[in-house]
Amino acid sequence: MELALRKLFYVMPFLFGIGFIAPLIAQTMAYWDVAAPFGMSRIAFGLMIGAPWGLYAMLRGRWI
């Protein structure tokens, strides 16, 4: 249980990128009426930013 939780918190930045940052980007774009580039949906664009950003934070230990 402890090991599972430890792993969960280790991958949490990645999950945060997918679970929160991606929809936040998509909904912020919708609020300001900004279209996603290359004909993508806003949520796909949000995931394209949020997932790698979260992965970067998970591996590097820093968001920036």
Add this chain to the structure above:
Amino acid sequence: MALDGMAGEAHLLAREGAEHDTRARSPGGAAIPLLGPDGLDRHVRRDLRKQEIAVARQFMGGRMWPYVVAAWGCFAVWLSFFPLAVMHWLNLPLAFVLSCIFATGGYVTSHEAMHSNIARPNSRHYWINEWVGKVSTIPIVFPFSMARLMHLEHHYHCNDPQKDPDYSDEAPSALKAWYKTWYNRQPGVDGSIHAYKRILAEMGTPEAAKALRDTLKLQLLFMAVLFAMAWGGYAIEAALIWWLPRHVGLSYIRFYLSWAPHHPREGRTGRYENTKVFKSRLGHVLSMGMETHLVHHLYPNIPNHRTKEAYFALKPILAQRGVDTSSL
């Protein structure tokens, strides 16, 4: 730390005497009492301490119900933001500002509860104290059990680089201190709540284990709420009610409650030097009473709203003890 009754006073005075006696009996020491590091002999120190305790006693306790009303009222209002946001009945900019205030101010009410200043452990109203503490720090995702343990460790080992859990807030300037409040929250940095979790794991006591469990539960709840709201179409609402106010609150708290009153920390572990008296640009209220935080470290049972008044009453004695009182 609490000075309950004459036993507390006698204990404090005895400690002061013992500290001095140890110095006097050191090898090569003189038979007569030696001067302490503040240039005062043991009799003067003991006399000043007696006066200090007598003055401090006048400011302990008082009306604490406003803390209860503030803690529970603000928490209830903050909680109501979530359903109101989902029903589109919320002014989001206003809710954001209020959430930032609740997240920041919640630490003040919780802080009183950490020291059992709202009700003492043997009181039948103690549950009120505990529930003030528990709800106050939920907006900053900082469980009361952890907050209390870490804060008491901070008091016991103030400015000790190894043992003070807040030592990682130290920075050479105010600007760098603001930056560090953010930097310490990064996932791979051993500062802030990450350091607290490590310290709790190292403590190994049942209380520490419970605090660690509470922290994991609250952090998981926080993430679950953010993810559920975000994927349910309320990401902006979740960001403005909880995510951003938490960051604003934590940075403000870290700066004003940790860095400002304790900087510079290095080598300042003594009773009268581990906290400084300072003049805040934002004033006493907006700096959450931290200008006179020294009084809190000397007498944690003096509630936050009375530390300024207590400071001015104690000022002549503190000046004699070597405290720099020039700024206030």
